[in-house]
Amino acid sequence: MSLFLIGRLKQNWKIKKKQDERKEMSKIINIHEPKFENSSWNFELDQVSLYAFWNNAFSKEECQTIINIAKDKGLIKGKTKGETDVRDSKISWLYPADNIDWVFRRITDMTLNLNERFFKFDLFGLNEGLQFTNYEAPSGKYGKHVDRGMNMQVRKLSISIQLTNPEEYEGGELYLYDDDKGTLMDKTQGTLILFPSYVLHEVMPVTKGERNSLVTWVTGKQFK
16 A cells, blocks of 8 residues: 555544544533523513503583583693693692592503503502693693603502593694604593503694593502
8 A cells, every 4th residue: 555545544544533423422412511591481461551541431511510610710831840841731730629530430440441451550549639631732732751750659550531532722732652652642522541650742833723532640649
C-alpha cells in the first residue's frame, strides 16, 4: 500500500472520529438542554369589556327633570388638575337630598347588572355624588383624560348618561380609546354608558347648541 493511500486513510479516519465526537456531544447537549414550555394554566380569561351600555335608562321627561334640577341648583366652571385648556364646561353636583334618590337607585341597579355581566369588579358605591355637566357651543369640550389618579378615591367604573336629544346639538361626541381611532359612544338621549375608569376618553367640542350629561364614578377596592 502506498504512503499516499495510507495518509488518505488516516485523514479520513480522523475526520470520521471528529464527526462521531460531535454527534455524541450533540446528544449530551440535547439531553441537558432545558425545555422552555408554557407550563401555566389559567383558571379564567380576562373578561373585562371596554364598555357596556343601557338603552332608555331614563326617559325624555326624566332627562329634562334632571336638567332642570341641576340648572336650578346653579352651575359652576368645571376644573381639572394640570392643563387648564383641556376642559370647557359647567357643572353642578347632585345628591340624593336633591330629590333624585330615584336616579341613584336606578343607576345602582343598572350598574350592578352590567358589572356582573361585563366587568366583575369589586364595588363599593357612588361615593362622590352625581356630576351634571353642561357643554355649550362653540368650545364646550373635555379633552383626552382618564378618571382615576393618585391619591384619589379608587374609581373602578365611570358612568356617563346622555341627557340631551342629539338633534338639539352638534359635536359633543364621547369617544373611548383602546386604539388610535377610538370608539364612538351612542348619543341617544337617556342612554347610560359604563366603562372602566382607567380607559382614556374625551368629549369632542360642541359646535352647535348644548350637550348635557350626568356622570359619576363607582368606587371600590384597589385593583390587584
